[in-house]
Amino acid sequence: MKGYKKYYSNKIIWYLLTFVVAVILNFILPRLMPGNPVSAIAIRATKGMTSQTAIQKVYEEYANTFGINQPLYVQFFEFVKNLFKGNLGVSFMYYPRTVSDILAKSVWWTICLQLPAIIVGWFLGNILGAIAAYVRGVWDKGILPSFLFLSNMPAFGMAILLQFFFGVYLKWFPTALGYGYDMNPNLSLKFIGSVIYHYQLPFWSIVLITIGGQAIGMRSMSIYELNEDYVKYSRFLGIKDSKIVKYVFRNSMLPQITGLALSLGTMVGGALVSEIIFSYPGLGTTLLAAISGRDYPLISGCTLIITIMVLIANLAVEILYGFIDPRVKAAQQD
Amino acid sequence: MNNRWKKICSLLTITTMVATMAIGCSTSTKTVPTATDTKTTDTKTTDKNSTPRNETVYYNGQQWGAITDWNPLSSNSNNAMGISQTNSARTLLYETLYMYNMLDGKMYPLLADGDAVWNDAHTTLTVKMNKDAKWSDGTAVTANDVAYTFDTNVKYESPGGADYKTYIESIKATDDSTVVLTAKLNSAGIALNPLKVTEYLPKQYVMQKAYLQKVEARDNNDATKIKTDKMEDFVGSGPYKPSISNDQKVVFQRDDNYWGKATSMWGKLPVPKYIAHNIFKDNAAGDTAFKAGEVDVSQQFISDVASMMSGGKISTYLPESPYYLAATMPTAWFNVNRPGLDQVAVRKAIALAVDYDQIIKTAMSGYSPSFTDVPRTLMNPSESEQALVDQTALKSVQWTGNDIESAKKLLDTAGIKDTNGDGIREYKGKELSFKAECPAGWSDWNASLEIVAAAGKKIGIDITTYFPDANTFYDDLGNKNFDIAMYSPAAAGISNPWTRAFGILSSSYNKIKTQTIGNFGGYANARVDKILELIPHETDQAKLKAYYTELSKIYLTEVPSFSLMYRPELFYTVNETVWTNYPQEGSKSDKGIGIPPYDLTDGYGIAGLYTIELVK
Numbered sequence: 001m002k003g004y005k006k007y008y009s010n011k012i013i014w015y016l017l018t019f020v021v022a023v024i025l026n027f028i029l030p031r032l033m034p035g036n037p038v039s040a041i042a043i044r045a046t047k048g049m050t051s052q053t054a055i056q057k058v059y060e061e062y063a064n065t066f067g068i069n070q071p072l073y074v075q076f077f078e079f080v081k082n083l084f085k086g087n088l089g090v091s092f093m094y095y096p097r098t099v100s101d102i103l104a105k106s107v108w109w110t111i112c113l114q115l116p117a118i119i120v121g122w123f124l125g126n127i128l129g130a131i132a133a134y135v136r137g138v139w140d141k142g143i144l145p146s147f148l149f150l151s152n153m154p155a156f157g158m159a160i161l162l163q164f165f166f167g168v169y170l171k172w173f174p175t176a177l178g179y180g181y182d183m184n185p186n187l188s189l190k191f192i193g194s195v196i197y198h199y200q201l202p203f204w205s206i207v208l209i210t211i212g213g214q215a216i217g218m219r220s221m222s223i224y225e226l227n228e229d230y231v232k233y234s235r236f237l238g239i240k241d242s243k244i245v246k247y248v249f250r251n252s253m254l255p256q257i258t259g260l261a262l263s264l265g266t267m268v269g270g271a272l273v274s275e276i277i278f279s280y281p282g283l284g285t286t287l288l289a290a291i292s293g294r295d296y297p298l299i300s301g302c303t304l305i306i307t308i309m310v311l312i313a314n315l316a317v318e319i320l321y322g323f324i325d326p327r328v329k330a331a332q333q334d
Numbered sequence: 335m336n337n338r339w340k341k342i343c344s345l346l347t348i349t350t351m352v353a354t355m356a357i358g359c360s361t362s363t364k365t366v367p368t369a370t371d372t373k374t375t376d377t378k379t380t381d382k383n384s385t386p387r388n389e390t391v392y393y394n395g396q397q398w399g400a401i402t403d404w405n406p407l408s409s410n411s412n413n414a415m416g417i418s419q420t421n422s423a424r425t426l427l428y429e430t431l432y433m434y435n436m437l438d439g440k441m442y443p444l445l446a447d448g449d450a451v452w453n454d455a456h457t458t459l460t461v462k463m464n465k466d467a468k469w470s471d472g473t474a475v476t477a478n479d480v481a482y483t484f485d486t487n488v489k490y491e492s493p494g495g496a497d498y499k500t501y502i503e504s505i506k507a508t509d510d511s512t513v514v515l516t517a518k519l520n521s522a523g524i525a526l527n528p529l530k531v532t533e534y535l536p537k538q539y540v541m542q543k544a545y546l547q548k549v550e551a552r553d554n555n556d557a558t559k560i561k562t563d564k565m566e567d568f569v570g571s572g573p574y575k576p577s578i579s580n581d582q583k584v585v586f587q588r589d590d591n592y593w594g595k596a597t598s599m600w601g602k603l604p605v606p607k608y609i610a611h612n613i614f615k616d617n618a619a620g621d622t623a624f625k626a627g628e629v630d631v632s633q634q635f636i637s638d639v640a641s642m643m644s645g646g647k648i649s650t651y652l653p654e655s656p657y658y659l660a661a662t663m664p665t666a667w668f669n670v671n672r673p674g675l676d677q678v679a680v681r682k683a684i685a686l687a688v689d690y691d692q693i694i695k696t697a698m699s700g701y702s703p704s705f706t707d708v709p710r711t712l713m714n715p716s717e718s719e720q721a722l723v724d725q726t727a728l729k730s731v732q733w734t735g736n737d738i739e740s741a742k743k744l745l746d747t748a749g750i751k752d753t754n755g756d757g758i759r760e761y762k763g764k765e766l767s768f769k770a771e772c773p774a775g776w777s778d779w780n781a782s783l784e785i786v787a788a789a790g791k792k793i794g795i796d797i798t799t800y801f802p803d804a805n806t807f808y809d810d811l812g813n814k815n816f817d818i819a820m821y822s823p824a825a826a827g828i829s830n831p832w833t834r835a836f837g838i839l840s841s842s843y844n845k846i847k848t849q850t851i852g853n854f855g856g857y858a859n860a861r862v863d864k865i866l867e868l869i870p871h872e873t874d875q876a877k878l879k880a881y882y883t884e885l886s887k888i889y890l891t892e893v894p895s896f897s898l899m900y901r902p903e904l905f906y907t908v909n910e911t912v913w914t915n916y917p918q919e920g921s922k923s924d925k926g927i928g929i930p931p932y933d934l935t936d937g938y939g940i941a942g943l944y945t946i947e948l949v950k
Binding site (some may be wrong): 035036042043046049057065095096175176178180183185281294 | 384386400421493500530537562578581585612613616619622623628802804805806808809811812827837845846848
């Protein structure tokens with residue numbers, strides 16, 4: 001186990017370093033954008049006012065509250081200090097809502113939209129790839145290429161197509177919102193049914209695209225594995241087919257798991273356009289609104305979460321590899 | 335080992351998937367507690383799960399995000415559906431003393447009783463309270479509430495308080511049902527601006543004194559805390575109360591004990607039991623829902639309403655073009671301190687050359703009267719404002735646009751010619767090259783500026799369009815960091831057209847370093863400032879007409895900015911699948927007063943909620 005310790009501690013140190021650099025960049029970059037967060041908010045607040053002193057006062061009040069008058073390094077230390085306390089700050093645009101409050105609500109929508117879709121897409125894609133490699137025939141020549149074709153469509157294109165055909169034209173599925181427009185959230189079956197019904201189009205717009213990519217990868221890996229010496233040798237030895245398939249599967253899985261973990265990590269970045277098209281108030285739309293509104297704390301909060309999730313996902317994969325991939329295990333024992 | 339590992343893995347993933355779907359998909363909700371749960375009727379079961387379609391009026395285009403607070407003192411409330419203290423204030427939850435009607439330019443009493451009366455010296459304004467007015471908790475709305483609301487606004491410097499403090503000395507309750515507003519006087523002992531005093535009446539909400547005191551106590555009289563208080567437990571006097579508010583929708587439920595059902599007010603309750611607004615992410619989603627009948631009243635800009643109307647269910651206030659009633663004029667502002675643009679000839683030439691009919695047809699989809707129908711002035715096309723200006727006297731300075739020859743002649747006469755043959759005129763040796771900007775994504779405005787740029791090309795002035803994101807634009811606008819910028823001045827209100835004229839022409843804005851209210855280009859004219867000072871004190875209609883005509887004349891001669899089109903303040907399109915008898919041109923309330931096209935919620939438009947009917 002001693003080898004493991006060195007392997008892991010090395011990795012973790014690098015990840016922490018990456019994290020620190022990411023936080024610094026997340027802080028500085030939005031603030032380098034031209035534009036002043038106070039302007040947009042003040043326009044709304046001072047609408048209809050005619051008194052000059054009053055207008056000035058509103059501007060100053062905002063500038064002071066947001067602390068944007070102070071030099072950049074002072075703001076940075078404030079930010080880091082608050083970060084250690086777990087306080088992500090107060091949003092400018094949604095003042096006085098805190099960033100953590102806004103993110104907590106948005107992240108749920110994004111996770112709900114993407115997690116089931118990514119996992120189901122991954123499963124179906126891998127199964128399709130394995131079948132295409134093993135059985136071949138129409139699976140390999142017809143179904144796989146058509147899914148591959150679909151997978152190259154951009155996510156928003158697929159979303160709009162599905163929405164148009166199934167929502168507007170055929171009227172089979174609703175076009176927007178998370179649940180029935182006249183329903184109020186509760187735990188009745190009718191409500192949950194409505195949620196699932198409304199979820200269909202966004203769900204399939206992500207799944208259909210994911211399948212193709214996964215399938216082609218799995219297919220390549222499977223074919224490669226099926227031609228390996230150990231497979232041929234096992235066949236000659238008379239080992240059962242199902243047992244051989246298990247070995248093949250396990251070896252092909254490795255890159256696929258990496259892919260899954262990375263998808264899950266970046267998923268928090270939000271399928272921005274899907275969210276906009278289907279009116280899901282997730283992280284992607286929050287980030288977009290924050291950038292247009294120069295809402296620095298909210299931008300930093302969003303990008304921080306995305307950074308953390310991606311780093312954790314990467315780290316998890318590395319750790320998982322240590323357990324799954326016997327080559328790593330072997331390397332440690334030398 | 336392998337077997338177990340795989341089994342564990344697959345089990346984990348499946349459980350996570352199911353768990354997230356079940357748990358995570360119950361969205362975060364915030365059911366706002368109703369203030370007092372008095373006699374609840376039999377609708378308890380239906381309230382929980384859905385709002386009945388035939389008891390709900392659905393809206394779009396008002397609310398674009400989850401509601402953050404219910405606080406009229408807040409300067410950053412995004413609660414557009416419930417709180418809108420504008421000239422035509424939204425009186426669903428909170429109420430104002432009067433309601434402004436942009437059709438006839440008059441105010442009609444709501445919490446007040448009868449007209450507001452000035453004293454002879456025009457220094458105090460007296461308002462009587464409607465004795466039937468009650469808060470949702472049953473207590474009466476008194477003059478003390480009005481006085482305390484003003485004092486609170488001023489004390490904690492809410493935007494309303496900070497602004498009106500300059501014009502109103504005090505608001506006092508001489509008895510439970512009489513309110514006296516005392517204007518701030520200037521050095522000559524005359525009211526500084528009587529118009530702004532009157533403007534307070536239909537614009538600012540009246541809040542309950544007892545509730546305000548409760549909020550002050552729990553926030554320790556701290557201004558910031560009070561202004562950012564969520565006020566979820568607020569006490570209002572309006573016909574509706576918040577029922578559901580989350581990041582997907584907001585629903586108001588009718589208060590069946592609403593005082594307005596007394597004969598001194600509406601005589602009955604508003605017809606819809608629920609007012610709901612689903613929060614769509616953009617116009618397209620809202621439009622799709624509107625066409626499908628899931629939205630009844632739409633405040634969104636619909637780019638081709640004529641083809642939508644051909645289905646028969648959709649209708650607008652006016653049966654034909656321009657379909658909507660205009661209340662403001664999106665304007666192109668010149669930065670009059672920039673070289674080239676400081677010359678009247680250049681400004682007027684550009685204004686003459688623009689093809690306004692093209693703008694109205696393509697950018698506004700025909701939703702505006704043309705400048706031939708309503709020749710340009712400082713007034714909007716409404717009857718009440720047009721009566722204040724003498725169109726015949728202004729004929730010599732007006733123009734209808736697309737007049738390339740006159741524009742060229744103007745520039746040639748001023749000596750601004752193209753000397754080096756590259757097609758662009760020079761002034762004092764420098765090429766006339768300008769950027770015209772407005773926010774990206776505001777497609778109708780973007781299209782308008784493209785037409786302005788095309789006009790510039792025809793007369794030898796290089797105008798390029800520039801569409802930054804909204805934030806950068808406001809920054810440029812507020813700091814005079816532009817050549818030509820597009821923005822709208824004030825719309826319709828009791829203090830208009832004075833507020834609009836002030837916003838377009840007053841030099842008082844030039845002293846403020848960053849401001850986004852008006853006169854963005856930095857224009858100054860002493861005579862204009864003088865007239866703007868005189869108008870609020872003038873009650874003689876003939877004299878007012880002379881003033882406004884003179885202002886318009888100066889405006890059209892010096893062209894510090896020019897209107898690109900007329901535009902409604904609010905868009906108002908309705909779907910008659912479930913509800914009908916919406917206010918349309920010529921519609922009158924039960925009292926015989928014309929109902930303005932303000933989405934059945936703003937100003938006197940709320941009378942529409944009492945005349946609306948279900949489709950049989």
